[in-house]
Amino acid sequence: MAGNPLFGKKIRELREAKLREDATFTLRQFAEKVGISATFLSKVERGEFDPPKAENIIKMAELLGVDADELLSLANKVDPELEKIIKEQPTALPDLLRTVRGMSAEELRKLTERARKEQKD
Amino acid sequence: MAKVKFLKHDEIENAALCLLAEYGRKYGEVIEPPVPVDAILEGHLGLAFDFDNLPKLIGVPDVLGATWIQDKVVLVDQSLDPTDNPRKEGRYRFTLAHEIGHWELHRHGFLANACHPSLFGDKPAPSIVCRSGSRKDPMEWQADTFSGYLLMPKDMVLAAWQRRFGSPTPYIAKDEMADLSAKWGLADDERPTVEVAKEMARAFNVSGQAMQIRLIGLGLIRTEQPPPDLFDATSSVSSAIGREGE
Numbered sequence: 001m002a003g004n005p006l007f008g009k010k011i012r013e014l015r016e017a018k019l020r021e022d023a024t025f026t027l028r029q030f031a032e033k034v035g036i037s038a039t040f041l042s043k044v045e046r047g048e049f050d051p052p053k054a055e056n057i058i059k060m061a062e063l064l065g066v067d068a069d070e071l072l073s074l075a076n077k078v079d080p081e082l083e084k085i086i087k088e089q090p091t092a093l094p095d096l097l098r099t100v101r102g103m104s105a106e107e108l109r110k111l112t113e114r115a116r117k118e119q120k121d
Numbered sequence: 122m123a124k125v126k127f128l129k130h131d132e133i134e135n136a137a138l139c140l141l142a143e144y145g146r147k148y149g150e151v152i153e154p155p156v157p158v159d160a161i162l163e164g165h166l167g168l169a170f171d172f173d174n175l176p177k178l179i180g181v182p183d184v185l186g187a188t189w190i191q192d193k194v195v196l197v198d199q200s201l202d203p204t205d206n207p208r209k210e211g212r213y214r215f216t217l218a219h220e221i222g223h224w225e226l227h228r229h230g231f232l233a234n235a236c237h238p239s240l241f242g243d244k245p246a247p248s249i250v251c252r253s254g255s256r257k258d259p260m261e262w263q264a265d266t267f268s269g270y271l272l273m274p275k276d277m278v279l280a281a282w283q284r285r286f287g288s289p290t291p292y293i294a295k296d297e298m299a300d301l302s303a304k305w306g307l308a309d310d311e312r313p314t315v316e317v318a319k320e321m322a323r324a325f326n327v328s329g330q331a332m333q334i335r336l337i338g339l340g341l342i343r344t345e346q347p348p349p350d351l352f353d354a355t356s357s358v359s360s361a362i363g364r365e366g367e
Contacts, residue, residue: 037202042172043172
């Protein structure tokens with residue numbers, strides 16, 4: 001229960017921004033929608049408790065309308081779906097990941113765009 | 122803190138109704154119960170709200186809620202978290218509305234006296250600490266009264282009663298209370314919660330006891346048989362209720 005103040009602060013900021021327009025984004029109602037207890041969420045947001053499991057973080061991102069990977073990264077977690085994806089191509093995908101390791105974010109973005117384009121074609 | 126100003130019931134009720142109307146202008150009018158107290162506190166008033174172990178944090182036993190006026194922070198004891206303890210829902214909502222009552226009725230006295238001694242670390246002492254047994258304090262009484270008016274607004278209660286019974290005629294609870302008291306071996310001055318109060322409480326998401334106090338206050342539940350000429354005995358809702366508790 002070391003806590004992650006950066007993650008907690010981000011969630012509270014995003015939730016409070018939503019709450020200004022939508023009354024259902026209170027601590028209690030948001031916790032219920034995410035599937036965690038309100039006390040736990042309260043302590044996560046204040047950085048007292050560690051972030052919840054990845055599935056809950058993905059749900060948070062969906063409700064808050066933000067990129068799940070961004071929140072998972074803040075929480076030092078990886079989308080559990082990635083493990084499943086890697087297991088589908090257990091040799092090729094780890095090889096790809098090792099190859100692109102060290103490339104800049106911009107280079108990776110361009111590579112992803114190219115892959116998307118090729119998949120469409 | 123300045124001396125607590127005397128407030129009449131009407132003034133407290135008006136404060137609660139004004140707040141509800143202001144909330145309605147921002148988020149949409151609240152026509153049906155339950156009143157969204159958490160959204161009023163966090164969304165409309167912009168107070169930071171959290172759960173914590175208050176007796177441990179503040180070092181005072183039986184603390185249910187605390188408000189830091191300067192910091193705009195309200196903490197409620199985690200034992201009342203309804204996501205962990207659904208049976209505490211009524212108590213949780215009443216405590217939240219009670220803290221809103223302090224904010225609405227008493228904050229100016231604290232803002233005028235902004236210097237608070239520090240009790241623990243960098244965090245100053247809470248402006249107001251609400252214990253389960255501190256109801257006789259005038260400030261606590263005012264916040265309790267505000268809470269009742271906010272959670273169970275008169276028009277909303279009357280409309281719910283009208284829908285349920287088809288008329289605003291009161292229910293004479295004397296016999297049911299006597300039966301329940303005998304069944305549970307209660308003292309003469311204790312008032313058991315009658316079935317109609319429990320039923321209405323579910324709609325307003327409050328405790329049966331709080332609902333009963335409000336219904337008695339509005340004259341919709343009577344604990345004594347009124348004189349025969351006070352209203353037409355045939356129009357009593359006792360028959361409509363059908364003594365469901367029996």
